[in-house]
Amino acid sequence: MNRQTIKHSCNPCKYLEDISQLKRVDYFQFFCLPQQYNVDLNELNQHYKQYQKFIHPDKFSLAADQLQENSTELSSFANNAYFTLINDLQRAIYLLKLKGVNVMSEDEQTFDMEFIEIIFSIRMDVDQCENIDELKEIHSEVKTELDVKLTSLKQLFEQKNYDDAKAEVERVVFLEKVINEIQEKEMSLKM
CATH class of the missing domain: 1.20.1280.20 (HscB, C-terminal domain)
Structure with a gap:
């Protein structure tokens, strides 16, 4: 499997060159999922595993410093996104936040x-x-x-x-x- 096997719009590798793009992406967009509470967990797991194959920092241990940093930041973002969306409560809190509703206040x-x-x-x-x-x-x-x-x-x-x-x-x-x-x-x- 190579980079081309991931849908172009869902390709996490595009963030390696310009990590600032992550600031404009929510967790649902990152994993190419609809922004809704009911998430296909199999699809989420599949995207997460595919992404980690390409963006894990170990893959960039010999790369330039900036690429190593970007890989670490991108992998961290992917982990946070995954563990938020896989958990029913955390996904609900995150989705409400995206809708402008602050739950934990x-x-x-x-x-x-x-x-x-x-x-x-x-x-x-x-x-x-x-x-x-x-x-x-x-x-x-x-x-x-x-x-x-x-x-x-x-x-x-x-x-x-x-x-x-x-x-x-x-x-x-x-x-x-x-x-x-x-x-x-x-x-x-x-x-």
């Missing part, structure tokens, strides 16, 4: 008090739980709720309802934090 957070009370209750249950089986049951329930929220998020993006998508992203953030806490508790109970 403390000034603009929309707190759903009923949801926060539920999260607080779950955290209390996790904290007090001393039985691994009960903890696994809580984990399963929270994971199911997370899946429901991610499905809802997909629908909200399809409807271009970015305000509600922002609120749903905030709920997903809370649920992912709870899942991390549950996993930590599971580890401590296994010891």
Whole structure:
């Protein structure tokens, strides 16, 4: 496979000569994907692997200093783009940012008090739980709720309802934090 096998408009090698072009490209454009929440992950993986074959800094170890620097910067950009788009939550946050909606701003957070009370209750249950089986049951329930929220998020993006998508992203953030806490508790109970 050579440079010509990648679609011309998606060829990451064009950035090696002029790295400043990256400032005008979003992560979706970089991987030649439509700017939408529902991403074809197989296509993303395929582009990422192809790109890394051509732009990985090891390929430029004997090249001129500027080309080495550009390769490192381009590879870093590709990694950041890939790991943002492959993750449902990070992709949602990034897409909202592109749409002018700032999710993580403390000034603009929309707190759903009923949801926060539920999260607080779950955290209390996790904290007090001393039985691994009960903890696994809580984990399963929270994971199911997370899946429901991610499905809802997909629908909200399809409807271009970015305000509600922002609120749903905030709920997903809370649920992912709870899942991390549950996993930590599971580890401590296994010891």
